[in-house]
Amino acid sequence: xxxTGALSGAACGGDLLGxxxxxxxxxxxxxxWKVLEGAPVTxxxxxxxxxxxxxxxxxxxxxxxxxxxxxxDTRELVLRAALVRRGGATLRLELDWYVAGAGxxxxxxxxxxLLVDQRATSVDDRGVFELEELVSTPSLEVSGLALRVVKxxxxxxxxxxxxxxxxxxxx
Amino acid sequence: MTRTALVMxxxxxxxxxxxxxxxxxxxxxxxxxxxRDDRGYADHAAVFGLDGxxxxxxxxxxxxxxxxxxxxxxASWAGFSSLATRRMEELRVTxxxxxxxxxxxxxxxxxxxxxxxxxxxxxxxxxxxxGLYTVRDELDGASHDASGPGLRAGAQATLSWxxxxxxxxxxxxxxxASLDDRVGGALRAGGNEIGAGLSFGF
Numbered sequence: 425x426x427x428t429g430a431l432s433g434a435a436c437g438g439d440l441l442g443x444x445x446x447x448x449x450x451x452x453x454x455x456x457w458k459v460l461e462g463a464p465v466t467x468x469x470x471x472x473x474x475x476x477x478x479x480x481x482x483x484x485x486x487x488x489x490x491x492x493x494x495x496x497d498t499r500e501l502v503l504r505a506a507l508v509r510r511g512g513a514t515l516r517l518e519l520d521w522y523v524a525g526a527g528x529x530x531x532x533x534x535x536x537x538l539l540v541d542q543r544a545t546s547v548d549d550r551g552v553f554e555l556e557e558l559v560s561t562p563s564l565e566v567s568g569l570a571l572r573v574v575k576x577x578x579x580x581x582x583x584x585x586x587x588x589x590x591x592x593x594x595x
Numbered sequence: 596m597t598r599t600a601l602v603m604x605x606x607x608x609x610x611x612x613x614x615x616x617x618x619x620x621x622x623x624x625x626x627x628x629x630x631r632d633d634r635g636y637a638d639h640a641a642v643f644g645l646d647g648x649x650x651x652x653x654x655x656x657x658x659x660x661x662x663x664x665x666x667x668x669x670a671s672w673a674g675f676s677s678l679a680t681r682r683m684e685e686l687r688v689t690x691x692x693x694x695x696x697x698x699x700x701x702x703x704x705x706x707x708x709x710x711x712x713x714x715x716x717x718x719x720x721x722x723x724x725x726g727l728y729t730v731r732d733e734l735d736g737a738s739h740d741a742s743g744p745g746l747r748a749g750a751q752a753t754l755s756w757x758x759x760x761x762x763x764x765x766x767x768x769x770x771x772a773s774l775d776d777r778v779g780g781a782l783r784a785g786g787n788e789i790g791a792g793l794s795f796g797f
Contacts, residue, residue: 445644445682447735470639470778473734474684506643508778552635552778554642582778585644 440491440501440569440588446475460572461486469506469584470552476506476584479575480513486575487583492532492568493524499564504587505555507547511579515547521561522568537568559588618758618796621659621667625764627790628652629675629690631730634773635780644681645734648688648782651675655764655790659698667698669722673788686734690784692768694747696724701750714757723748728770728784745770745785753794760794 446454446466453459454466454475462485469476479485509515520542527536541562547555571588575581629651631637637649653675659667671694679686702719705712724747731740749766765788772784 445684447682447684468737468777470643470776470780471686471732471734471737472739472777473686473737474643474645476643552639552642552780580778 438589440494441489441571441586442491443489444586446477446584456489456491458488458490459486460488462575464575469582470508474584476582477573479515479573479581479583480579482578484574484576485581486572488570488572489586490533490568490570492522492537494567494569496561496564496566498590499561501559501561501588501590503545503555503557503559504585504589505573505583506553506585507549507555508552508580508582509547509550510581512577513579513581514576515581515583516544516574516576517547517555517557518542518544518570518572518574519559520570520572521566522570523565524567532568540566554585617661618755619661621657621760621794621796623657623760623762623792623794624654625657625762625790625792626652626654627764627788627792629673629786629788631688631690631786632768632770632783633780633786634783636774636776636782637780639776639778639780640679640686645679645684645686647677647679648686648732649677651677651688651690654792655788657794665700665703667700667720667722669696669698669724670694671696675788684735686732688730688732688774688782690728690730690786692726692728692745692747692770692784694724694726694745696722696747698722716755717752718755719750719752721750722766728768728772730772730774730782730784732774732782739774741772741774741784743770743772743784745772749788755794755796758795758797760796762792762794764788764790764792 442456448455465478522537525536633649640648655673657671659669673692676689698720704717728745729742751764753760753762768785770785
């Protein structure tokens with residue numbers, strides 16, 4: 425019940441994101457996620473039966489999910505992700521927060537939302553682990569989010585099970 | 596050292612005495628848990644939201660024949676399974692073992708009541724043997740399996756009343772049959788087995 429109150433208008437289950445496990449396929453690519461840079465492989469993660477994004481290799485890879493509109497009644501959220509990081513790969517999760525724009529257009533993003541803050545979380549851990557990071561929004565007025573996973577350097581990097589929920593909620 | 600131990604076990608099995616009405620055969624079933632020999636696989640599954648792959652529930656079917664006063668030969672099948680769920684997905688892991696063992700009755704106690712024998716006995720057996728082990732997983736239609744030889748060593752205590760017995764058992768299974776995940780983890784077919792169940796002697 426607290427979830428419904430904390431996040432509404434977004435994906436079901438109290439999670440701001442959609443297709444958090446990359447299982448939902450849209451023409452061979454994970455729905456809701458967009459590749460901005462590089463050529464990640466949408467393949468198996470830790471197991472052949474569990475799809476995820478494999479960002480391994482050399483060079484920069486960026487994937488993004490945009491979500492809007494939503495209504496928050498808390499500024500404190502928890503970002504969770506299952507990650508693999510080995511070798512010289514670095515991982516960063518970036519969150520761009522938006523308020524609704526006054527433009528014209530069929531979607532939230534067409535109506536020129538205003539970027540109000542950019543926040544990032546660098547991943548320090550190595551190996552196979554669950555990232556759990558408390559993040560706060562710049563205000564309760566935000567209604568749009570662009571979440572990016574950025575990988576640089578050379579090495580193994582995988583991402584799966586990405587959730588952004590109210591802090592009291594365990595997905 | 597190992598040779599000496601084996602000789603002692605063999606002598607213990609052969610030199611004891613058995614009453615004429617002692618059981619010659621036994622069959623039993625135990626339910627229990629199997630703590631798998633996890634080399635990172637179960638931890639990785641948990642990181643990805645599929646918790647519980649390291650522990651299976653299941654049972655053991657076992658039959659034995661006494662070939663000497665304190666020496667038994669056993670054959671058993673053991674099967675254990677676990678199910679981890681995440682949203683619509685299920686990770687199922689099963690391991691099975693078909694094992695032949697030799698067992699020595701290390702302790703046997705038959706109480707007397709007012710000087711008369713009662714049809715009750717407590718028996719502790721020590722077992723060791725080997726057999727074939729398999730381990731298999733399946734997640735969203737993708738499965739892996741592995742099989743290979745393995746060893747089991749354990750002990751079991753049986754409290755019996757006439758033909759019916761209640762058994763508590765522990766066994767350690769050693770097998771290199773292993774499932775490998777894609778990020779360096781492995782789950783072996785061996786592990787620690789604990790169980791309790793019923794047996795019938797005749």
